[in-house]
Amino acid sequence: MPGSGMSPCAACKLLRRRCAKDCVFAPYFPPDEPQKFANVHKVFGASNVNKMLQDLPVEARGDAVSSMVYEADARVRDPVYGCVGAISSLQQQVAHLQTQLAVANAEIVCIRMHQSQSVPNQQQHQHQQQHMEDGNPLITSNSPPLTPSSPNLNQHMKSSVGGYESLEISEHLWSQN
Numbered sequence: 001m002p003g004s005g006m007s008p009c010a011a012c013k014l015l016r017r018r019c020a021k022d023c024v025f026a027p028y029f030p031p032d033e034p035q036k037f038a039n040v041h042k043v044f045g046a047s048n049v050n051k052m053l054q055d056l057p058v059e060a061r062g063d064a065v066s067s068m069v070y071e072a073d074a075r076v077r078d079p080v081y082g083c084v085g086a087i088s089s090l091q092q093q094v095a096h097l098q099t100q101l102a103v104a105n106a107e108i109v110c111i112r113m114h115q116s117q118s119v120p121n122q123q124q125h126q127h128q129q130q131h132m133e134d135g136n137p138l139i140t141s142n143s144p145p146l147t148p149s150s151p152n153l154n155q156h157m158k159s160s161v162g163g164y165e166s167l168e169i170s171e172h173l174w175s176q177n
C-alpha cells in the first residue's frame, strides 16, 4: 500500500521526508514511477502541487495529477512552449485538414457537375458512332444503361446530329480538367 508500507511514495522519497499514512501524494505518485513526480516538482513545485491537491475533492485529484504530469512533461520537453506547443501544432493540423476537406468537397461538386453533363454527351457520342457505322441509331447493344432515362436522350439525339463536333470539343475540355 502506498504511504503505509515500508517504501515511501515517489514524492516523499524525492523530498526526503517521511511518507505519512495520509500523504496527499501517495495515491498518485507510486515509488516505481519516480520521474512522474520529478517533472511535476520541477515545473510546479511540490508545495504548490500539495496545495492544489488539497483544494480539490478527492475524486478530482486523479485527473488533476494526470493533467499536471502531462503539462510538466511537455514543459520539460519543450521549455519554451510546453503543452501550448502541442496544442498550437494540433490546431495548425486541424486548420490544414479543414482546408484540404473544403478543397476535396469542392472537387466532388465539380466532378459531379462534370459527370451529370458529360455522361449524356458520351452516350450521345456512342449513339452517333453507332449511327455512322450501321445506320441505325436505335440499336445500341453494347451501350451501358442510360442515365437519366433514355427516351428524352434519344429524342434529343435525333435532333442534334449537327452538334456532333461541338460535343466532341466539350468532351475534350472535360478530359483535360
Ligand SMILES: [Zn+2]
Pocket (backbone or CB within 6 Å): 003, 008, 009, 010, 011, 012, 013, 018, 019, 020, 023, 024, 025, 026
Ligand atoms: Zn508520500
